[in-house]
Amino acid sequence: MVRPHPERRPRSARLLAGLAVGAVLLAGCGAPDAPTPRFSGDFTEFPLSAGAQLIAPPEEPPPATETSACAAHASLRPGTPSLGGTLGDIRARGTVVVAVDQNTNLFSFRDPTTGALTGFGVDLAREVARDLLGDPTKVEFRPLGTDDGAEMLAHRDADMVVRPVALPCEAPQDLAFSAVYLEASRRLVVRHGSGISEPADLARRRVCTHHDPASVSALSRIAPKATILAVPDWDDCLMALQQRQVDAIAGAAVLAGLVAQDPNLEIVGPETDSAEYAIGVAPGNDDLVRFVNGTLERLRTDGTWTVLYDRWLSSLGPAPGPPVPQYQD
Structure with missing residues (x-):
């Protein structure tokens, strides 16, 4: 019977030692802990411009028979200039x-x-x-x-x-x-591809206009189911549309100047009543x-x-x- 070499360990001992070393190596090469998520704050919508007012649509739209035209505005006839x-x-x-x-x-x-x-x-x-x-x-x-x-x-x-x-x-x-x-017909300014082509498309959408009584009244009449954002400056409407705070701008003569500032905008819609x-x-x-x-x-x-x-x-x-x-x- 051959006796084992005194410096040589049995095969089972060598196997156990190898497994132990492998376990240590695997533990050292394990995947790092998942990073802790960081939060920079809650998302909030851009604030509305100073003086802006949101006007919700009425529960019952005005009757369809309501007139859309004002009486013709009359002024004083030209005359001979005075000296005083x-x-x-x-x-x-x-x-x-x-x-x-x-x-x-x-x-x-x-x-x-x-x-x-x-x-x-x-x-x-x-x-x-x-x-x-x-x-x-x-x-x-x-x-x-x-x-x-x-x-x-x-x-x-x-x-x-x-x-x-x-x-x-x-x-x-x-x-x-x-x-x-x-005199200019009231129409709409929208983003290209908005899907809005007439006042009927404004139902349950938000539309911007100037806060003067004539503009607000006209928009309420042609789009009775829209929420109105009334602002003191037409440029506020442009910014609101660009920031997607509204879906459209309703106006008349000023629309030319709005679309001239942004190639992504267009004038759409039929000509409604005149301003x-x-x-x-x-x-x-x-x-x-x-x-x-x-x-x-x-x-x-x-x-x-x-x-x-x-x-x-x-x-x-x-x-x-x-x-x-x-x-x-």
Whole structure:
């Protein structure tokens, strides 16, 4: 019988030792513990702009027989300019002071290159200065806040207000108006591929518009099942649409300036009721109202109105022609 070598362990011992070493190696090469998840905070929607108001649709939509048109807005007929009164004060001062919204693209905005105010409404004001003072540059533009400008006119901080806000059906008592210088159909601005093509598609969706009574009332009428986001500035609507806080913007003349700022947007929908725009003047300044209406009459007859429309608002469609003025006298 051969005796085992004294320095050689039995096979079973060697096997157990190998298994022990393997277990140690496996333990050392094991997968690391899963990382502890980290949280940076809860997701929240972008805040709405200052002064924004959400208006829920009524439980019962208004009856379909409700009229959608206002009575035609009538102003004072152009007359012979007086030597005194408001016109005399402006001539003595040497400038026409005009309050404008400075943030509405293509209507009244600052050119990003020159910093100068420009746009359809700005050009209208310059034409009044051309006729009254003989120089279209004799205009002092003052920034208009989120109100309708009545306070500025009452405190004589401005002679006129030119802003792209539709006339209400019932004229306010604290403003007088020129004849209508622009009519535009109310339509929608949406993102490309939104699936929205008409007001009926706005049911149970959120739609932005200006907070003036005419715009809110019109949107409630054409899209009675939509939730309305009413804001003090049209640019707030653009931002809300870009941030997907709303599905569409409802408006009229201002829509051209909105789509010009974002190639991902388009104007859609049939032409619904029209919005009317006029120049605001302090009540009692009838001489200025008549003079402004004389300038608007010239713009209609000499072709200047069409030139201005083609320059600034052609994305709304071909020039429809200047509106026919309505006078109360």
